[in-house]
Amino acid sequence: MPEIPVVFTFDKRIILGAAVAIKSLIDSANPDTVYRIYVYHPDIDNKTIIEFQKMLENSRHRINFEFVDKKRFKDAPISKGSWREVVYYRLLIPELLENYDKVIYSDVDVLFKKDLSEVYSTDIENFEWGGIKAEVNNENTISHRYFTENKNEFIFWSGFMLINSKKMREENKIETFFETIKNFKERLKFFDLDTINLSTDKIKPLDLKYCILESIYAFDDFTKAKEYKYLKNVYSNNEITNAKNDPAIIHYAGELGKPWRRKNPPDEYKNYINKIPKKLRKYTFRDLRKRLMSKI
Numbered sequence: 001m002p003e004i005p006v007v008f009t010f011d012k013r014i015i016l017g018a019a020v021a022i023k024s025l026i027d028s029a030n031p032d033t034v035y036r037i038y039v040y041h042p043d044i045d046n047k048t049i050i051e052f053q054k055m056l057e058n059s060r061h062r063i064n065f066e067f068v069d070k071k072r073f074k075d076a077p078i079s080k081g082s083w084r085e086v087v088y089y090r091l092l093i094p095e096l097l098e099n100y101d102k103v104i105y106s107d108v109d110v111l112f113k114k115d116l117s118e119v120y121s122t123d124i125e126n127f128e129w130g131g132i133k134a135e136v137n138n139e140n141t142i143s144h145r146y147f148t149e150n151k152n153e154f155i156f157w158s159g160f161m162l163i164n165s166k167k168m169r170e171e172n173k174i175e176t177f178f179e180t181i182k183n184f185k186e187r188l189k190f191f192d193l194d195t196i197n198l199s200t201d202k203i204k205p206l207d208l209k210y211c212i213l214e215s216i217y218a219f220d221d222f223t224k225a226k227e228y229k230y231l232k233n234v235y236s237n238n239e240i241t242n243a244k245n246d247p248a249i250i251h252y253a254g255e256l257g258k259p260w261r262r263k264n265p266p267d268e269y270k271n272y273i274n275k276i277p278k279k280l281r282k283y284t285f286r287d288l289r290k291r292l293m294s295k296i
Helices: 012-027 046-056 085-096 165-170 173-187 191-199 214-218 237-245 267-275 285-293
Strands: 004-009 035-041 062-067 102-106 110-112 129-131 133-136 154-156 160-164 203-205 249-251
Touching (some): 004 012, 004 085, 012 110, 085 102, 214 237
Parallel strands (some): 035 062
C-alpha cells in the first residue's frame, strides 16, 4: 500500500503527549501500512528530534520535523495557555505538503487504537476535508461558538482531519483561512476550529470512532458525560455505543484534563508513557503543577 502521510503540529511543551500519540500510531498500524509522519513546529530542538527518529528507526515508518515560524500567525488571536500559534499550523498543510493530494492531520492528545488506512481511503474528491461532527450548528449550541456566517448544518472538530490538499490548493483556501482570521479575529473562541468551519462548506462526515472523547469511552454510562448533551443531537445512542466499543482514536479532551498531567493516568495511556524513550518523557513545569493539583 502507498505510504500514508500523517501530520502533527506541536511545540516543546507537549513532547511527552506527542511521543505517546506517535508511538501508538505506529503500534496500531496494519502490517502493510506505511506511515510518513510530518511534524511542523516552532521550537523543538535537534536533540529531541533525534530521539523521535530513534523511536522509529527500526520500523518501516519515517518521521520528518520541519520548523515553521510562529510569526506567520502574528496577527492571529491566541490564548495564554495551551492554544498558541501552533494550533493554526494545520491550516498550512496543503501548502507545506505540496507533493500530496490527500493528508491526515491529528492532534497529539490522543491514543491511536486502529490502523488509518481505511479512513485514508475515504473518497473526498468533492470535499475540502473530512472530519467528525461535533455539534448541530445553530443558535442553541452548547459547547461551541455559533456564528451566523457559518451556514453548515454541523460544527466539525478539527482534531482529526482528512484533508483534500489538492482541492484546497486549487481553491486558494489558505488565503481564505487568513482572511477569516483577520475578519473574525476578536470573535474566534476555538481558534483553528472556528477558522476552518467558517472557511469551508464542503465537509465529509467521518465516523465518530475517529474522535471518541475520553469521557464517552471511559464512562460506563456515557449519557452521564457532559459532552452527551450536545452529541445526542448529532448521533444516535447506537452510533455512540459502536464508537465507544470499537474506537479508532481516543481523544483526551475535556474536563478530565490531559492524561500525562494526572496522578493516575488511564492504564493504557500509562503503558504508552512507559513505552516511549525516557528522553521523551518530558514534563514541563506546567505539567508538574497540574499533576500536583490533579484529583485523579
